[in-house]
Amino acid sequence: MSSAPELWMEEALRLAVKAQAAGEVPVGAVIVRDGNILGRGWNQVIGTNDPTAHAEIIALREAAATLGNYRLTGCDLYVTLEPCAMCAGAMVHARIDKLIIGADDPKAGAAGSVIDVFKSAGTNHRVDVERGVLAGRCMETLQAFFREKRFAL
Numbered sequence: 001m002s003s004a005p006e007l008w009m010e011e012a013l014r015l016a017v018k019a020q021a022a023g024e025v026p027v028g029a030v031i032v033r034d035g036n037i038l039g040r041g042w043n044q045v046i047g048t049n050d051p052t053a054h055a056e057i058i059a060l061r062e063a064a065a066t067l068g069n070y071r072l073t074g075c076d077l078y079v080t081l082e083p084c085a086m087c088a089g090a091m092v093h094a095r096i097d098k099l100i101i102g103a104d105d106p107k108a109g110a111a112g113s114v115i116d117v118f119k120s121a122g123t124n125h126r127v128d129v130e131r132g133v134l135a136g137r138c139m140e141t142l143q144a145f146f147r148e149k150r151f152a153l
Helices: 004-021 055-067 086-095 133-152
Strands: 029-035 036-042 078-080 100-103 128-129
Touching: 004 029, 004 055, 004 078, 004 100, 004 133, 029 055, 036 055, 055 078, 055 086, 055 128, 078 133, 100 133
Parallel strands: 078 100, 100 128
Antiparallel strands: 029 036, 029 078
């Protein structure tokens, strides 16, 4: 039987597949509060020509619209890849309670891999972080995407 974090990460992985099908880096995110998904997102940077159209940002926007409030207190964000600094900063501003990460990002991760936005002395909110939920599947999804890209060249 899967745990709740694994079930929500499964949904994030389904969204990552949507990104991949559109030629985007396969990252998916869901925002959950009280057992309900309030926001979903997948990478759409290329298709929208929008450098901010990361999975997390799209999920944050949808959840804020759902609640009618930019403050997402009591919400958890599940994402298949450790967020970048932009996304981590947005989570702080949105007052996300907890971030659950699938795969770490050793090149641009801003939840501890390269930098840690959440532990910055200047932030006015702390986001709890849990790592490694379905990490192998999340990493394999990303690695397969980039293998295919390299092979196509």
